[in-house]
Amino acid sequence: MGDRSRTEGVFGQPRPRLRPAWPKAEVPSYAGTMKKVAVLTSGGDAPGMNGAIRAVTLIAASRGIEVRGVRDGYLGLMAGDFVPLSPDVVGEIHSAGGTILGSARSARFRTPEGRREALQQLSRAGIDGLVVVGGNGSLTGLAALLDEAGGSLRGIGIPASIDNDVGYTRLAIGVDTAVNTIVDACDKLLDTAGSHGRAFIVEVMGRRCGYLAMAAAVAGGAHAVLFPEAGKDPDHLVDTVLRAIRSRSTKPRNRRCALILKAEGVDVSLETLQDAVTRKIDAEDLGMDVRGITLGHVVRGGRPSAMDRMVATRLGHGAMQGLLSGESGRMVSWASGLSFPPEITSPVSGDPRTCLVDLDAVLEETEAMLTGESSFIAWRSRVLGQLEEVFGQ
Ligand code: F6P
Numbered sequence: 001m002g003d004r005s006r007t008e009g010v011f012g013q014p015r016p017r018l019r020p021a022w023p024k025a026e027v028p029s030y031a032g033t034m035k036k037v038a039v040l041t042s043g044g045d046a047p048g049m050n051g052a053i054r055a056v057t058l059i060a061a062s063r064g065i066e067v068r069g070v071r072d073g074y075l076g077l078m079a080g081d082f083v084p085l086s087p088d089v090v091g092e093i094h095s096a097g098g099t100i101l102g103s104a105r106s107a108r109f110r111t112p113e114g115r116r117e118a119l120q121q122l123s124r125a126g127i128d129g130l131v132v133v134g135g136n137g138s139l140t141g142l143a144a145l146l147d148e149a150g151g152s153l154r155g156i157g158i159p160a161s162i163d164n165d166v167g168y169t170r171l172a173i174g175v176d177t178a179v180n181t182i183v184d185a186c187d188k189l190l191d192t193a194g195s196h197g198r199a200f201i202v203e204v205m206g207r208r209c210g211y212l213a214m215a216a217a218v219a220g221g222a223h224a225v226l227f228p229e230a231g232k233d234p235d236h237l238v239d240t241v242l243r244a245i246r247s248r249s250t251k252p253r254n255r256r257c258a259l260i261l262k263a264e265g266v267d268v269s270l271e272t273l274q275d276a277v278t279r280k281i282d283a284e285d286l287g288m289d290v291r292g293i294t295l296g297h298v299v300r301g302g303r304p305s306a307m308d309r310m311v312a313t314r315l316g317h318g319a320m321q322g323l324l325s326g327e328s329g330r331m332v333s334w335a336s337g338l339s340f341p342p343e344i345t346s347p348v349s350g351d352p353r354t355c356l357v358d359l360d361a362v363l364e365e366t367e368a369m370l371t372g373e374s375s376f377i378a379w380r381s382r383v384l385g386q387l388e389e390v391f392g393q
Contacts, residue, residue: 034154034324036066037129038082038122041099042073042138045300046160046174048308049099052133054090055316061087063324068127072102073134074109074141080121094309097177097302103134109141115148122153129154129323131316135161135172136366139331143359146329154328156319157359160312162300165209167365167374168340168357169333173315176307178205178299179215185295186220186259193257196289199245201260201277203270203294208370212299213263214384223248223258223392228265229372229381237268238276244392245277249286258288258392270294318348322356325349330356 039056041049057067068082076082083101093100108114122130130153132142139157146155159166160173182204189200202222206212210227217225224244226237241260248258262270274292281288304312311334318332332348333340335355344358368374 034060034065034129036068036125036127037131037320037323038068038070038077038125038127039085039101039131039133040070040073040077041101041103041160042132042134042141043103043105044135044161044163045097045099045103046135046162046172047097047177047300047302047304048173048312049103049133049160050090050093050096051304051309051312052131052158052160052173052316052319053085053099053101054094055313056131056320057085057090058087059317059320068125069101072104073138074106074114074118075104076102077118077121078106078109078114080125082121082125082127094313095303097304099133105137110144112148115145118145119149119153127153129156131156131158131319131323133158133160133173135159135163136166136363139166139359139366140363143329143363146359154323154326156322156327156356157331157362158312158315158319159331159333162212163206163209164211164215165207165366165369166331167362167367167369168331168335168344169362170336170338171311171334173308173312174300174304175211175215176311177302177305178212179219180305181299181302182212182216182261182295183220185298186216186222186261189293190221190257190259193259194254197253197256197287199241199248199258199260199277199281199288199290201241201262201270201274201290201292203262203264203292205296205299206263206265208265210263210265211380213261214380217261217384217391218387220261221259222261224260224388225384225391226260226262226266227381227384228263228267229377230385231372232266234268234272234276237266237273238280240388241273241277242280245281245286245288245290246284247392249288256288314351314354318351318354318356321348321350322346327356329359331359331362333357333362 162178344361
């Protein structure tokens with residue numbers, strides 16, 4: 001046998017390259033002058049927030065930077081409620097739900113006085129960098145704080161909200177776990193629905209965004225989904241539910257059940273919907289009992305999924321890297337293949353799935369998503385609209 005080169009195939013033919021060479025790993029330099037950073041979690045808690053706190057702490061500590069955790073979000077920031085964080089403190093927190101720092105919503109922080117108090121506390125504690133982990137309101141707070149600081153503070157936001165209503169990121173921390181929790185509940189409800197020939201309308205959180213309902217409907221095999229982005233009026237919503245129930249009412253015994261997901265942001269309450277649907281079903285004698293269930297805060301709890309832990313850790317890494325390379329007024333995004341306008345983004349070295357996006361652009365897109373002016377949301381609604389045809393079968 002001759003001496004075969006590694007690129008030679010079994011018959012001596014050159015072997016085709018099966019995959020392109022991996023890109024060379026870029027090693028982050030972290031060439032910053034940062035001495036002390038603070039991290040806070042704000043707004044509704046989201047599973048995975050602890051993973052972000054841990055990543056920020058581990059990376060900062062490895063560069064000799066001190067870390068302070070802020071208790072209870074912006075409330076604690078205004079009160080100077082700081083706790084030292086170290087690798088020993090955050091070591092195993094990534095698997096726990098909620099946030100070890102606590103979270104809150106603060107009306108006072110929305111005032112210039114409140115933000116000035118916060119800046120005084122940060123300056124008194126010698127903190128020169130801030131990482132804010134939270135949703136739309138929390139990121140808006142960070143942008144306002146940085147405006148007030150006028151360059152004396154560097155700040156980066158990390159999107160964390162089960163609602164997935166933050167612009168320029170494919171995912172926010174907590175979304176994956178929340179979808180899994182809803183799907184798990186749907187599986188259970190379908191078991192009992194099938195046994196009793198019932199229809200369940202399941203309301204899920206999401207504020208004005210229908211993402212959780214949409215994603216869980218697809219993954220959980222729902223027969224209809226109601227989400228605010230579709231802009232349906234109450235009669236149209238009742239019709240959508242009825243259509244699904246009618247089609248399911250003719251199925252064989254163990255399949256005579258229906259699962260309808262309803263986003264909380266839809267313009268009609270669960271009770272009103274349930275009553276209206278029940279009246280019509282009785283009138284048509286479809287023989288199906290309709291129950292309404294609100295999953296509520298259950299969806300915000302629980303141990304973060306592996307996906308949320310990974311996203312949180314990589315977003316935490318991106319935030320620290322951004323701060324250390326002198327960036328500020330940015331949000332680290334789980335872009336995951338999406339490309340954003342180059343004038344509002346910068347890369348996170350070594351992690352092509354994440355990038356830093358201008359915070360003002362993020363807030364503008366977030367607003368457009370909520371008012372229905374975002375082309376991304378229009379596309380999402382169109383896709384779901386097309387699926388509606390096949391859902392009820
Ligand atoms: O933003 C997260 C969220 O869970 C929304 O889905 C929901 O509408 C809201 O927070 C509930 O807020 P609270 O916990 O203050 O009742």
